[in-house]
Amino acid sequence: MKRKNLVISLISGIIFGFLLHKGGATKYDVIVGQLLFTDNTVIKIMLSAVVTGSVGIYFLKEFKIVKLYPKSGSFGLNSVGGLIFGVGFALLGYCPGTIAGAVGNGYLDAAIGGVAGIMLGSYFYAGLYPKAFKKLSEFGNYGSRTIPELLKVNPWVIIFALVCFTISLFMILEVSGA
Amino acid sequence: MGLFTHVRWSPYLAGSLIGILSWFTFIFLKKPIGCSTAFARTAGIIGKLFGNKKIDQMEYFKQFEPKVDWEIVFVIGIVIGSFISALLSGDLEIMSVPVTWERYYGGSFILRLIAAAAGGVFLGFGARMAGGCTSGHGISGAMQLTISGWISAIFFFIGGIITAHIIFPGGGIL
Numbered sequence: 617m618k619r620k621n622l623v624i625s626l627i628s629g630i631i632f633g634f635l636l637h638k639g640g641a642t643k644y645d646v647i648v649g650q651l652l653f654t655d656n657t658v659i660k661i662m663l664s665a666v667v668t669g670s671v672g673i674y675f676l677k678e679f680k681i682v683k684l685y686p687k688s689g690s691f692g693l694n695s696v697g698g699l700i701f702g703v704g705f706a707l708l709g710y711c712p713g714t715i716a717g718a719v720g721n722g723y724l725d726a727a728i729g730g731v732a733g734i735m736l737g738s739y740f741y742a743g744l745y746p747k748a749f750k751k752l753s754e755f756g757n758y759g760s761r762t763i764p765e766l767l768k769v770n771p772w773v774i775i776f777a778l779v780c781f782t783i784s785l786f787m788i789l790e791v792s793g794a
Numbered sequence: 795m796g797l798f799t800h801v802r803w804s805p806y807l808a809g810s811l812i813g814i815l816s817w818f819t820f821i822f823l824k825k826p827i828g829c830s831t832a833f834a835r836t837a838g839i840i841g842k843l844f845g846n847k848k849i850d851q852m853e854y855f856k857q858f859e860p861k862v863d864w865e866i867v868f869v870i871g872i873v874i875g876s877f878i879s880a881l882l883s884g885d886l887e888i889m890s891v892p893v894t895w896e897r898y899y900g901g902s903f904i905l906r907l908i909a910a911a912a913g914g915v916f917l918g919f920g921a922r923m924a925g926g927c928t929s930g931h932g933i934s935g936a937m938q939l940t941i942s943g944w945i946s947a948i949f950f951f952i953g954g955i956i957t958a959h960i961i962f963p964g965g966g967i968l
Contacts, residue, residue, distance in 0.1 A: 626868070629871015633878075636872065637880055639805050639812075651957075687931065689940075694942050697925070698953060704915065708917055716872035718876070729909075741834075745922075763940070
């Protein structure tokens with residue numbers, strides 16, 4: 617891997633970690649608070665990032681400055697894997713990105729228990745791959761398609777809907793003081 | 795420098811800047827932000843260090859080679875960035891048991907470590923099965939409007955919300 621890219625990766629990671637901490641997402645009580653609906657910080661950060669990112673990425677794509685890197689998947693893998701991930705999300709109280717931020721923040725449960733657990737879980741998966749997941753990967757296989765491709769509409773229609781939805785949700789959250 | 799010494803920024807500001815950061819990773823790295831694959835590769839690297847010769851034959855590690863790649867460097871960057879922000883804002887603290895956990899399960903660090911490690915196993919396994927995590931699917935996938943990203947993100951939260959309410963009956967307030 618090129619040295620230039622490693623430097624850019626490191627700087628991007630530092631900025632990401634800085635922003636995760638500033639947003640409050642490196643804290644267990646904030647993340648678990650989202651899952652318990654007592655703290656909406658996480659959803660505010662995520663949807664702000666998704667909307668801002670979406671507008672920018674699709675704009676840059678119009679000018680052929682970037683291309684998309686859509687991940688392929690199937691309903692079987694994404695839903696079952698997602699639910700298993702969710703169990704861990706609540707029990708650990710961090711996700712793979714925010715746990716790195718939690719380590720930097722000084723949280724020992726993340727640094728000692730959590731990181732080791734994530735690696736162990738990934739290793740278990742690798743041991744069972746690919747045989748154990750063949751059936752699930754074929755169930756509802758949508759490949760790397762995007763929502764606009766599925767619905768056969770212009771991506772900006774979806775982005776517009778997403779922006780409207782997000783702004784409405786944020787206004788409701790702010791007005792209700794949540 | 796005032797802004798940098800604030801412990802917390804508006805989540806809307808932090809989130810929007812994360813969105814802008816991803817424009818730059820698309821342009822310069824030609825990659826969307828993601829974190830969980832780094833843990834899988836590192837698991838493979840550690841396995842090899844301990845002399846596990848099976849690793850190179852495992853189908854998964856043929857596709858995701860156990861070596862240091864941009865994502866591992868990125869995750870190390872997250873640790874540094876969060877550390878810098880915490881340090882600048884006086885928020886750096888050594889904490890072993892989080893508040894919500896302690897309220898329900900007491901201050902035992904061992905118990906919290908076991909729960910964190912068990913949670914980590916589910917998280918790591920689920921992330922690999924879904925093909926990404928809250929960053930790769932929930933932020934990067936969702937912003938590209940992929941079906942896999944949105945379905946995964948929705949199920950991350952369904953699983954998380956149900957589990958959190960089982961672990962903390964009464965919604966975190968005893």
